[in-house]
């Protein structure tokens with residue numbers, strides 16, 4: 001029955017019956033397993049298909065994607081969009097957008113998510129009718145919570161039931177497919193004609209990229225895709241449908257915020273969800289220095305402030321840090337730049353802060369009744385509904401470039417683990433990686449739960465691009481590939497550090513990077529466990545006075561241990577490890593980085609002892625969980 005998906009349709013296409021079955025079934029000519037090219041575009045170049053005016057509905061869709069300058073479309077194929085697939089290859093020549101074949105739909109969307117984290121722009125992902133969309137949902141939710149733009153194309157139908165093939169077209173047609181993901185996308189549509197599809201694509205791109213950003217979904221009726229265009233559509237200049245959406249702050253609110261900040265004796269800035277723009281980064285630093293504000297940043301989102309700046313409070317945080325609470329208590333003004341969980345960071349105060357709270361955010365535009373990812377409601381004395389970067393420029397202007405009010409504390413030193421032979425911890429992994437990377441430009445594309453902000457400095461907006469957004473384990477490898485795709489040729493070294501659970505859930509994302517020559521280093525913080533949940537079981541056992549020693553059951557990936565380096569090698573990547581001794585790490589990392597510099601994908605399996613956080617003086621680990 002499975003093969004039914006490949007049975008040609010009885011939909012009446014002009015040339016359908018002319019293609020003999022034997023042509024369809026002929027195996028592709030044998031190709032050398034791997035060409036020497038390092039050029040992503042050269043990996044899958046179609047033979048030219050001659051002059052080629054748009055003749056089908058899906059040709060129109062492909063043309064709009066091209067006119068929108070969308071560089072890539074990550075996909076896993078399916079008969080529901082075979083019309084579009086053909087148009088992408090044979091009508092626009094598999095260029096702009098170029099297809100990136102993925103082995104799972106979750107990877108396709110995660111790659112687009114990672115790409116957006118670096119560029120701030122949506123690329124496309126295509127998924128088969130409802131079943132492909134089902135696979136993609138986790139990654140769509142991650143992108144949604146991370147407020148990242150992705151244009152997702154799906155398919156259904158034929159919506160006209162009379163045109164459906166038996167069985168397969170029926171199970172893969174749903175009355176309202178968009179309902180699957182409507183609660184965690186900005187917008188969705190199911191256009192009924194090529195003209196409507198063109199408009200839907202333009203709207204999708206505009207909405208997805210407008211702040212606050214988010215994923216959008218267009219469901220393309222198979223019949224619409226395969227329909228013959230009766231006459232060409234009138235020309236359309238895509239750029240005229242992309243008016244920039246200005247999210248500037250009202251001048252009176254900026255004036256008020258500037259006055260509060262100028263008069264503040266102990267201001268604190270919570271630098272949250274901001275862009276990767278270097279100019280905006282510098283403005284944040286200038287503002288903090290002008291008003292003498294202490295600044296904190298979060299590992300949930302991309303780097304927002306130099307972590308080795310004297311005004312940066314301790315290290316960037318993953319979970320609320322104890323060090324911050326006294327500062328927030330003392331603060332007379334707290335400025336949140338779209339901090340992801342403002343109420344959460346204030347919660348340890350035990351009540352509303354005594355200082356004034358200014359929130360700059362557009363996030364309220366996305367809040368809906370289905371997902372509580374809007375977090376608890378914070379007390380706010382001045383709400384500025386604006387893009388934090390835009391508001392920052394205005395705020396800085398209103399304050400004026402005053403001489404620095406405070407030099408802050410002395411520079412924070414990075415965590416240095418104690419030397420000597422002992423079982424590896426995450427901090428040893430970080431130290432050796434830091435040494436191997438040296439001073440070169442590096443982007444941390446993903447970090448594991450066990451990571452601590454004190455392991456690594458962020459000195460540029462691209463030094464770290466933030467977490468998966470939605471806490472969906474399995475996002476790490478795909479997001480890292482997308483980040484590496486966006487950084488290819490930039491000179492930056494992309495490093496995705498993943499937990500072993502995260503890595504294993506979407507390890508096949510790596511094949512796409514290998515296949516399309518996207519250099520990437522993946523380091524697996526391999527504790528052979530879904531360890532986060534061991535900590536939860538420990539907590540339950542203690543609370544219920546039951547044996548803590550049982551916490552590993554249903555959590556540890558032992559017997560057999562999984563050979564992660566072999567999983568990498570099986571996909572054409574370089575696999576290193578398992579490494580269990582700190583002394584071996586520098587050489588292995590150096591070799592892996594050399595492989596990445598030579599254009600390869602390298603995976604290093606580092607066997608770390610379970611534990612969250614750096615070892616304290618007594619050798620025990622901090623216990624904070626997600």
Ligand SMILES: Cc1ncc(C[n+]2csc(CCOP(=O)(O)OP(=O)(O)O)c2C)c(N)n1
Pocket residue numbers: 138448449450471472473474498499500501502503527529530531532533626
């Ligand atoms: C899709 C999904 N499934 C399950 C969870 C629950 N969960 C949170 S962290 C975690 C463990 C992740 O394991 P790993 O990546 O190895 O990190 P570790 O906790 O071992 O450091 C799990 C299962 C989740 N957040 N997302």
Ligand SMILES: [Mg+2]
Pocket residue numbers: 499500501525526527528529530531
């Ligand atoms: Mg683990």
